[in-house]
Amino acid sequence: MSVQERKQRERAERERLIVATARELAEKQGWDAVTTRRLAERIEYSQPVLYSHFRGKREIIGAVALEGATEMAQAVRAATSAADGPRARATALAHAYLDFAERNPAVYEALFDLDGGLAFAREDTPAPLKDAFAALLETLGEVAGDGVEPGLFTEVFWAALHGLATLTRAQRLLPELAERRVELLVDRLAVI
Amino acid sequence: MSVQERKQRERAERERLIVATARELAEKQGWDAVTTRRLAERIEYSQPVLYSHFRGKREIIGAVALEGATEMAQAVRAATSAADGPRARATALAHAYLDFAERNPAVYEALFDLDGGLAFAREDTPAPLKDAFAALLETLGEVAGDGVEPGLFTEVFWAALHGLATLTRAQRLLPELAERRVELLVDRLAVI
DNA sequence: CTCGATTGTCTAGCGGTGCTAGGATCGAGT
DNA sequence: ACTCGATCCTAGCACCGCTAGACAATCGAG
Numbered sequence: 001m002s003v004q005e006r007k008q009r010e011r012a013e014r015e016r017l018i019v020a021t022a023r024e025l026a027e028k029q030g031w032d033a034v035t036t037r038r039l040a041e042r043i044e045y046s047q048p049v050l051y052s053h054f055r056g057k058r059e060i061i062g063a064v065a066l067e068g069a070t071e072m073a074q075a076v077r078a079a080t081s082a083a084d085g086p087r088a089r090a091t092a093l094a095h096a097y098l099d100f101a102e103r104n105p106a107v108y109e110a111l112f113d114l115d116g117g118l119a120f121a122r123e124d125t126p127a128p129l130k131d132a133f134a135a136l137l138e139t140l141g142e143v144a145g146d147g148v149e150p151g152l153f154t155e156v157f158w159a160a161l162h163g164l165a166t167l168t169r170a171q172r173l174l175p176e177l178a179e180r181r182v183e184l185l186v187d188r189l190a191v192i
Numbered sequence: 193m194s195v196q197e198r199k200q201r202e203r204a205e206r207e208r209l210i211v212a213t214a215r216e217l218a219e220k221q222g223w224d225a226v227t228t229r230r231l232a233e234r235i236e237y238s239q240p241v242l243y244s245h246f247r248g249k250r251e252i253i254g255a256v257a258l259e260g261a262t263e264m265a266q267a268v269r270a271a272t273s274a275a276d277g278p279r280a281r282a283t284a285l286a287h288a289y290l291d292f293a294e295r296n297p298a299v300y301e302a303l304f305d306l307d308g309g310l311a312f313a314r315e316d317t318p319a320p321l322k323d324a325f326a327a328l329l330e331t332l333g334e335v336a337g338d339g340v341e342p343g344l345f346t347e348v349f350w351a352a353l354h355g356l357a358t359l360t361r362a363q364r365l366l367p368e369l370a371e372r373r374v375e376l377l378v379d380r381l382a383v384i
Numbered sequence: 385c386t387c388g389a390t391t392g393t394c395t396a397g398c399g400g401t402g403c404t405a406g407g408a409t410c411g412a413g414t
Numbered sequence: 415a416c417t418c419g420a421t422c423c424t425a426g427c428a429c430c431g432c433t434a435g436a437c438a439a440t441c442g443a444g
Contacts, residue, residue, distance in 0.1 A: 112358075112359070112362065112364070113305065113358075115362075120362070120363060120364035120365075121363070121364055121365060121366050148376065151366075151369075152369050152372055152373065152376060153376065155359075155365050155366065155369060155373060156352070156356075156373050156376050156377055156380075158355070158359075159352060159355030159356040159359050159365070159373070160348070160351060160352035160355050160377075161355065162355040162358065162359055163350070163351030163352050163353065163354035163355030163356075163358075164348075164351040164355075166304075166305075166354065166355075166358065167304070167347075167350075167351050167354055170304065170307075170312070171312060171313065172304070172312035172313055173312075173313055173347050173351070174313050174343075174347065177343075177344050177347060180344055181344065181347060181348050181351070184340065184344060184345065184348050185348055185352075188348075188380050188381050189380050189381070
């Protein structure tokens with residue numbers, strides 16, 4: 001069985017390579033530059049090999065998105081756990097979120113803008129996505145205010161962050177107001 | 193000169209036809225279905241004719257976006273002018289914005305998600321875009337609160353609406369909470 | 385040890401994309 | 415009536431996502 005195991009290992013390794021290469025290429029040159037041909041060339045295999053790992057390009061984007069969701073949840077938890085008090089945690093969360101989006105624009109795009117074929121807000125939502133939302137909820141639930149469901153509040157806060165992230169990336173907001181936008185958002189939305 | 197004038201008129205008419213057809217096709221079958229070939233076939237001209245009006249597909253998307261911006265500003269102004277009091281106006285604005293996004297998903301996508309090659313938040317921003325932002329500002333400036341610049345407040349409120357619009361369209365939020373999200377947003381962000 | 389079956393990978397190609405060069409056609413002005 | 419510029423189309427380029435089918439390597443059975 002050892003031979004088979006080795007093959008499986010190598011196969012899994014190659015799959016990681018595909019996802020990592022797609023991500024790297026997307027971050028460096030944008031998702032438009034991530035073509036199956038280029039991707040195949042980078043991993044030094046022929047095009048059809050990609051299709052033995054993924055159904056198609058969408059699924060590769062989806063894999064990058066899932067990876068991103070895990071990292072994002074991590075980033076958010078790390079930032080919030082280092083802050084004292086609900087309000088500081090909410091601020092830290094907002095910054096961590098926007099920082100992640102700014103530092104990993106292609107991953108963020110894969111997660112929320114491009115259709116990676118992922119389900120959201122449903123039972124069959126992949127675990128990493130659920131967990132990323134959970135990471136937001138852990139901190140934001142504290143500042144939802146009386147009589148407001150944490151889930152509802154988190155959706156609204158998240159939507160606001162998402163709006164800021166995408167409009168900022170698309171250069172539709174004034175750059176110099178970035179910090180004050182976050183302050184205002186947390187000030188108004190979070191209770192205490 | 194009458195012949196030339198007629199030709200110019202016909203040319204302008206054909207340009208409107210291109211934009212209208214692109215928009216219609218995008219709303220019915222999504223932007224992916226808007227290919228230069230299909231578009232050319234619909235307007236009953238050959239492909240290269242498109243390029244005598246626009247530099248490329250991006251510019252056609254941009255034209256649809258500009259048209260959308262004008263309509264959106266109109267929709268927002270109509271809704272807000274029919275409401276009594278700052279708070280009701282803010283609520284009406286939010287609903288009008290989200291309604292527009294929901295009813296014209298392809299146009300909304302052209303405006304903010306797809307790159308139509310348009311400049312935002314700069315001097316060379318096209319007038320319709322500036323005006324659409326102005327339409328938001330007129331109403332939202334009233335509820336920015338003391339010491340908060342109307343422009344800053346509008347950016348934040350707008351970002352929140354944009355987040356809700358895009359995450360809703362992408363089915364990343366619970367549909368049954370839609371109304372309460374708007375209520376919560378206006379309640380918290382708007383000052384009286 | 386041999387030989388068929390299975391697995392893995394590649395080459396080649398299909399139908400589509402955005403975009404453009406170059407030739408045909410048409411009509412306005414002399 | 416003829417020229418010549420404007421207008422439009424055919425044909426084609428390079429690229430896209432994706433796949434069929436050939437080929438080689440590897441495995442298991444006799």
